[in-house]
Amino acid sequence: MSTLKGSGPQTSDAPTPEDAFHEAAALDAREGEPPHGSGNGGPVLAADGTPLKRSLARALRAQKMRALALIAPLLIFVLLTFIAPIADMLFRSVENQIVRDTLPRTVEALADWDDTSGELPDDAVFDAAYTDIFLAAEYKLHTRLGSRLNYELTGVSSLFRKSGRGLDDIGEVYLDQFEDLDENWDEALPWAELMGTADSVAAYKAWVAAEENDEDFNDPIPAFEMRDDIADVLPRTAEAYSRFATFVRDEDEDSPFEEEPWTLVVTRLYEDLRDGDVSSYDGPRAEMLKAADALVDSPDFETADLKTAFGEIDEDWLDLRVWETIKMYSPAYTNGYFLNAVDMQKTTDGPALRDEDERIYGLLFKRTMFMSLVITFSCIALAYPVAYLLSTLPMRTANLLMILVLLPFWTSLLVRTSAWKVMLQQQGVINDVLVWLGLVADDGRLVMINNQLGTIIAMTHILLPFMILPMYSVMSTIPPSYVRAAKSLGATNWTAFWRVYFPQSVPGIGAGSILVFILSIGYYITPEIVGGTTGTFISNRIAYHISSSLNWGLAAALGTILLAVVLILYWAYDKIVGIDNVKLGG
Amino acid sequence: MAVETKAVKQPLQFSAPMVGLAGAFAGIFVGAANGSVLLGIILGFAILALLAFIALGVLDPKLEKPFKWGLIGVMALAGLLLGSLPGLVVGAIFGWFFGWFIYWIGMGRHRVPLQPYLTSGQVLWEYSFRVIAGAIFVFLITPILVVMPLSFNAEDFFTFTPEMLRFDPEGYSLKHYRDFFTSSEWQQALRNSLIIAPLATLLSVSFGTLAAIGLSSEHVPFRRAIMAILISPMIVPLIISAAGMYFFYSRIGLQGTLMGVVLAHAALGIPFVIITVTATLVGFDRSLTRAAANMGADPVTTFFRVQMPLILPGVISGGLFAFITSFDEVVVVIFVGSAQQQTLPWQMFTGLREQISPTILAVATILVAISIMLLTTVEILRRRSEKMRGMSPG
Missing domain, CATH: 1.10.3720.10 (MetI-like)
Structure with a gap:
């Protein structure tokens, strides 16, 4: 390997445009000086008459461009298929749009609430939450938000699921009373007449008539259009009804002409009638509206207080922590996932450590580091003698033995993992042999799998070639004469090894260790199969959060931390060994 | 190696205890398998030391070949008595190993590959080192070697069945391979x-x-x-x-x-x-x-x-x-x-x-075969390219 740079055809000896460029530059510089004797003057010219310097610069630029053009396709490919996904993961670890997108009004209303006051938010917040959660439930988004917030406060998931159903009850109170007054309040068309333009209502009626007369009539229902002036009389009702109309058209692919409105709309109607005055209204269905207004103003009209109603759906709504959590996670970006990943949580007083018994990730990170270190050290211990032997044996024998190192290196990871599973099981090969030899009693079989020991043994085996190969390539460059010289100067065997040989082999140990450590802290498959519960790594937790608990943000945050550790090591590896010097297969 | 080391016959008071120690080590396992470790160690030491004495001190050096064959036979027979068919195989392997080991130690052949000036301590260290390295090579390769025979298991077990250990053809089958190709x-x-x-x-x-x-x-x-x-x-x-x-x-x-x-x-x-x-x-x-x-x-x-x-x-x-x-x-x-x-x-x-099911092991064996093929190809290509560039001495 030491001959790699010296022998063989080398390009660096051949003149290149760059060398020529420097020479030309030097020439020019000399010409710029006061004349010494050569009075020719003027720059050196190339064959085509341009100054040599410029024409060489052009050649150099062309070469650079050609090299970049060759690299560009792969670079773009890697950026798109690999770097972009990693960037996406980094983004997800802080992204938190869901609360803001699902509960926009609540988030805005909560901004004024002082979460350290110890009091529940005011009615405006409950009112906003009523609209937001009602809409979210209709669009079936509330369960997603519920599971998102459930990561931060257990129980929120079921709270949102319950509320999605329960919020209908609030409007039912008013709807029932309006319905008792006039059946039309529970019909689709009267509402549409109240809210829609005269033209669109007329078009719909014509459509109904046409459909009754003709069996083959297949035209779609005419579009519904909101009337502008209704918003002056019933502002909140109009807003809620227009949301409803959009929903019915886009999600249900139906028409407000044929669907009775949400109970949310009825609640808003009650509020408008309570606060406003409809006596001046003379549009369609004015009678019906005025009758309802009279009913609302009568003292027997039953009303429901929003806060109480929320409390009836689930008393958790009267729990300060729910509102604190919503407020805390309302910004579009959060550090909450990262805090979770390091066993902390957001509180109203800022980030704080979790309770002792809830801290799992710190333990997992420590365990990952500890086990990776153990694996690295056992790899060093096992690889050193092998690499030494390989580098001192004659070439032919060394090549033969090298096969024993390369064969596991080339064998599928799953083959080796399954082999270890087969060997380490309690009914496995090693235990069977030990029992057969009588070294272990049949009922005292060793537990070597589904714990840390299993992971360490299997991973040491799997990563051992990655340690042997760099060590070997360093050791085979150490001249044996140094040790002989040390001995002939009177060093003992140990001194000769420790003071002369070992320091020269350190680069190999360094390269191998970083490589093995980087590979082992990110391992997933082997710990998953032989690690049980105590022998798993942080990667297994990441996989769990992606595929089972679906807490992608936390998975991304854990992944980001792991990635940062690996990148630091990668950088160190690059500094110490150099990326270009990675060798495969000896 | 520039200096040739000659094989010199070692004194009996060195070779007999050395061989005896190896026998004691083997005795641990034989003893454990048959009830008493201590007895195994003592008997192992005694028998092997005696055998070394006979081979090196009594018999004519020309009788080396017949002695080795005889030892294989005797040990195999002893193995058969102690542990039936697997015992026979283990016994024969022991016989072959000790036959070689007695003469290797006794005739000083172990010194041949080493420099002549090494002290006996250094020789011991050299060989212990090789044994350690050998054990690591075994560690590297065993998992792969274990998977292959297990994939021919006739039962759905992930371990060697008694039939397999008895080398009973009934214990082996291609059924996992059939599973793989038919599933x-x-x-x-x-x-x-x-x-x-x-x-x-x-x-x-x-x-x-x-x-x-x-x-x-x-x-x-x-x-x-x-x-x-x-x-x-x-x-x-x-x-x-x-x-x-x-x-x-x-x-x-x-x-x-x-x-x-x-x-x-x-x-x-x-x-x-x-x-x-x-x-x-x-x-x-x-x-x-x-x-x-x-x-x-x-x-x-x-x-x-x-x-x-x-x-x-x-x-x-x-x-x-x-x-x-x-x-x-x-x-x-x-x-x-x-x-x-x-x-x-x-x-x-x-x-x-x-x-x-152990179908996985059949697949694993097939994959190992594929990796061996790929490894060979890569190695050939690597050497060829190094030769072309004049970089490799080999």
Whole structure:
């Protein structure tokens, strides 16, 4: 390997445009000086008459461009298929749009609430939450938000699921009373007449008539259009009804002409009638509206207080922590996932450590580091003698033995993992042999799998070639004469090894260790199969959060931390060994 | 080795106890298997020391061959009495080993490969060192060797059955191989692997080779940064790549498609192609391309007729690395793929987690055979290319 740079055809000896460029530059510089004797003057010219310097610069630029053009396709490919996904993961670890997108009004209303006051938010917040959660439930988004917030406060998931159903009850109170007054309040068309333009209502009626007369009539229902002036009389009702109309058209692919409105709309109607005055209204269905207004103003009209109603759906709504959590996670970006990943949580007083018994990730990170270190050290211990032997044996024998190192290196990871599973099981090969030899009693079989020991043994085996190969390539460059010289100067065997040989082999140990450590802290498959519960790594937790608990943000945050550790090591590896010097297969 | 060391017959008071010690070591196991470790150690020491005394002190040195054969016979018979058929095999191996060992120690043959001036302590250390290294080689290779015979198990066990140990033909069968070749799930997985891996290899080799040629030119700006990006798929932990790809590919609709898996695997294979091809290009003489251009070849012709044939070994071995990366890959495919893209490793992973049947071992054996083939190819190519560049003495 030491001959790699010296022998063989080398390009660096051949003149290149760059060398020529420097020479030309030097020439020019000399010409710029006061004349010494050569009075020719003027720059050196190339064959085509341009100054040599410029024409060489052009050649150099062309070469650079050609090299970049060759690299560009792969670079773009890697950026798109690999770097972009990693960037996406980094983004997800802080992204938190869901609360803001699902509960926009609540988030805005909560901004004024002082979460350290110890009091529940005011009615405006409950009112906003009523609209937001009602809409979210209709669009079936509330369960997603519920599971998102459930990561931060257990129980929120079921709270949102319950509320999605329960919020209908609030409007039912008013709807029932309006319905008792006039059946039309529970019909689709009267509402549409109240809210829609005269033209669109007329078009719909014509459509109904046409459909009754003709069996083959297949035209779609005419579009519904909101009337502008209704918003002056019933502002909140109009807003809620227009949301409803959009929903019915886009999600249900139906028409407000044929669907009775949400109970949310009825609640808003009650509020408008309570606060406003409809006596001046003379549009369609004015009678019906005025009758309802009279009913609302009568003292027997039953009303429901929003806060109480929320409390009836689930008393958790009267729990300060729910509102604190919503407020805390309302910004579009959060550090909450990262805090979770390091066993902390957001509180109203800022980030704080979790309770002792809830801290799992710190333990997992420590365990990952500890086990990776153990694996690295056992790899060093096992690889050193092998690499030494390989580098001192004659070439032919060394090549033969090298096969024993390369064969596991080339064998599928799953083959080796399954082999270890087969060997380490309690009914496995090693235990069977030990029992057969009588070294272990049949009922005292060793537990070597589904714990840390299993992971360490299997991973040491799997990563051992990655340690042997760099060590070997360093050791085979150490001249044996140094040790002989040390001995002939009177060093003992140990001194000769420790003071002369070992320091020269350190680069190999360094390269191998970083490589093995980087590979082992990110391992997933082997710990998953032989690690049980105590022998798993942080990667297994990441996989769990992606595929089972679906807490992608936390998975991304854990992944980001792991990635940062690996990148630091990668950088160190690059500094110490150099990326270009990675060798495969000896 | 410049200085020849002669084999000198060792004194009996050295060889007999040495052989006895080895016998005591073997006695631990024989004793343990038959009830008493202590008795095993004592008897082992006594018997072997006595045998060494007979062979070296009593018998004529010319009787070496007959003595060795006799020892194999006697030990095999003793093994048969103690432990039936497996005992016979173990006994014969013991007999062969001790026959060789007695003369190796006694006639001083163990000193032949070493320098003549070593003290006996150094000789002992030298051989203990080799035994330790040997044990590590065993550690490296045993798991693979254990899997192969187990895959011929007639039962659905993951360990050697008594029938197998008795070398009873009944204990062996090809049924797990039959399972593999008849089960539609495994066949589908094999087909998927054989579709995905070559496609991914093709992508990474074609992009990778071009880029490696670009990178080997001397005037690449940001060379280090580009190299770091291109090598990163090899360094970033697979679970992180898998997570990122899962998130990103689901955004752009590639998650759960064959295309997605192929692209992901191609990205993972690229570092291997880059590394091997740039290493090959170190020895490539650029004046050859200049010469070709001088004689009127356009860049494309130069590439295919001059450069490509010379770097082909590197390209092929890079391709094999990329192939095996994709063929072995399981983490990314689990996340990026869906049930229709289930590959062999994925199927094995599921099988291992749920412990269905030793069919996995049959598949493992087939995969080992494939790796041996690939390893041989790569080694041949590597040596060839090194020879072509005049770098390897071998």
